[in-house]
Structure formats: structure tokens, C-alpha cells
Amino acid sequence: MNNFSAALNAYIEQVREWGQREVRRAGLEADRNGAPLPPDHPYFAAYVDFRRRHPVPADDGAVPEGPAVRMAAINEENAYWDRGMGVAAPGPGLPAPIVTAAGTPEQRERFLGPFRGTDIPRWGSFALTEPSGGSDTAAFRTRATRTDRGYLLNGAKCFIGNAARADWVLVQANLDPEKGRAGQRSFFVERGNRGMTGIKIEKKMGLRAYESVSFILEDCEVPHDNILGGERPERTSKSSAYGATMGTLNTTRVGVAASAVGLARSAYDEALNFATQSGAFKSIRVRDRLEVMYRQLRAAWLMTLRAAWKADNRIPNIVDASMAKVFAAETAQDLASAGMEIVGLEAGAGHHLVEKLFRDAKALNIVEGTGQIQRIIMARNLVGLPR
């Protein structure tokens, strides 16, 4: 259902072959084990090799689509094979666009440089959420205190992707609580820092293929150079350092929507294949159900692509991005649920992929701003709901 350029379709075809051969299998292995594959699992070295042979199309005109549409197309295909393995994939991950947008040139080189052209699987991580809640960023309790030697971080974080295996975790902490949100800054905490303690990998109902980690920051000392954007943030961002970080999350939201579409497409295909093979499609009710699923899937994808296209064309897309995130995440949940019902007993017994998709889907409505929070963002922009 894509009208992408031949060049982008050719790249997606490579992602598809890799997904079919390796990603689905690895995701099922992690799900069965109830734990992410260890960092030294051969899958990750093979992944790094795949990415070296098939680098993501760069901004050099080889693929005419803009970066947001490219990201949406690739995320959608990756998530079709396994959303959890997509997040577990070696690389700087979620913080990469934040460091690119808000980091100093030295920080971009120091923290992102090692990910370029490496043979070794390595990860980055971004820690925002705290045990007291993830939505209300103004209420975050993690504090940063400046000393002669650097910054001391104190607080706790939870559900942080890839944090136990990451080279560094970009931690959000408040340097100036009197300023509220505007006092927040991000700090690179490097692997092995003894102030990062109590590291625990959480057990999850779905997306078990990647680590979601809780940890405590106890007088966790980082050098002055490790504050994102440097000690004078006004040089690196138009607004505040907080604004630069949160603004980047607005763009990655479209990537989550695309992943939700990929997962939803997988659920649709599983339901269709089952209905075809079992003969269930002879029932008008099952055929109707499949048609509604396909229609919703198409709508979610078009909404996501429109939000991405607007981003590429520098058209304000905050409402489109939130709308796509809500609709696509709900579509993933709806289609996985309908898939469970069409497949029936085998799914209920946990013997069918659609059951795993059903467990995986829920988190897409939670991560990077829950459905309720997206509705608040849309309402603020559409009808001027006060903050």
C-alpha cells in the first residue's frame, strides 16, 4: 500500500528479507525466554553486519523521500517483524536525535561518533520516566547539583530502554527546581558510573525483546562536559534545553505511530492467513471484520505518512503527529484483539503469533506520551485548552 520511490522500496525490501530471516525468530526467542537476548548474542553482531552492508539511506538524494517519511517507512517494516527487536537493535536509539539537535559539536562526536562504522554492538539510552510518573514532567524529582568537579545526580528512573547495556544513558534531571520544567537538563551518565545503582531489568507483559530498566542515582557524579548542550544552553537551542529535548520527542512520535502500523499490519496478516486456511473467511461476519481491520490499518498509515510528510516539509505537525500516534496505537491494539478473536482457541492458548502481538501492542499507547497525553496536546492546539 505504498507509493514510495523505487530506491526506498528497494531498501525496504532488504529490511523485509532481514526481518523474515532473523528478526521474527529472535523476537520469538526473547518472548519465549521472557527476557531480552543478551548483548553478546550472535543476533546483535549479525545485525551490525547487516547495517554495515545495508546502511539506512542518508540525506544525499539517493532516496528522494525526506528523513521523516524514510524513518516511518523503515520503522513500519521493522515493527512488522518484531517491534521489540526494533528497539533492542544496537545503535544510539531514541537519544540520537536529541543529541544531534541539542548537543554541542564535541558531544555529538564523543557520544555519537563511536556508533559510526563500528563492528561492535553498542547502545545508547534515554531516561526520562521516574517511579512517581512519566507524564507530568514538571513533577520529576531527579535533581542535579553543580559542584567544582562536575554534577551530582540524585533520584530514580524506571522503564528505561536498553539502559543496562548502554554505553551511556542520557538522564533528565532538574538543575534549577525553582524554574520548574525550564530548569531541567540532560546529563550523560557513562557505563560503569558507580553512582548508578540498583539496576533492575523489569519483567514485561509484551515487548520482552528489549530491556526496560529501573535504576537509582545516588550522588552519581558526571563531569561538567556531560551536560547536554554544554554549560551555556542558549547557544545550542532556540528556546531552553528542556524545550529542545521535548521538541525532539514530538518528531520521534511519528516513528512510534509507524511502528504501531507495522505491528497492526502483522496482526491483520495473521488473521487473514488463519481465516483463509481454516475456512473461517466463508463467514460473512469474519469477512466484514477483516474489511474493517484493513480500512483502519489504511487510515492509520495514511495519517502517519501525512504527519511525516509535514515534518519533512517543515509544516507544523504537532496535531498530526499526536493524532497519528493515538490512532495508530489504538489500531495496533484493535487489530491484535480482533486477530485473537478470529484465530480463537490457538491464540487464547498462547500458541499463535497473534497472542504475542496482542501483548506487544499495549505499550505503543503508553510510550513517548500516553494516549491521554496526546489528546491533551491535540486539545491544546485545536481549541486552546489551557496548560
Ligand SMILES: Cc1cc2nc3c(=O)[nH]c(=O)nc-3n(C[C@H](O)[C@H](O)[C@H](O)COP(=O)(O)OP(=O)(O)OC[C@H]3O[C@@H](n4cnc5c(N)ncnc54)[C@H](O)[C@@H]3O)c2cc1C
Ligand atoms: C515498554 C515501555 C518502554 C518505555 N521506555 C521508556 C524509555 O526508554 N525511557 C523513558 O524515559 N520512559 C520509558 N517508558 C515510560 C513511559 O514513557 C511512561 O510509561 C509514560 O510516559 C507514562 O508514564 P507513567 O506510566 O508513569 O504513567 P503516569 O504518568 O503515572 O500516568 C498514569 C495514567 O494517567 C494518565 N494521565 C496522566 N496525566 C494525565 C492528565 N493530565 N490527564 C489525563 N490523563 C492523565 C496517563 O495517560 C496514564 O494512563 C517506557 C514505558 C513502557 C511501558
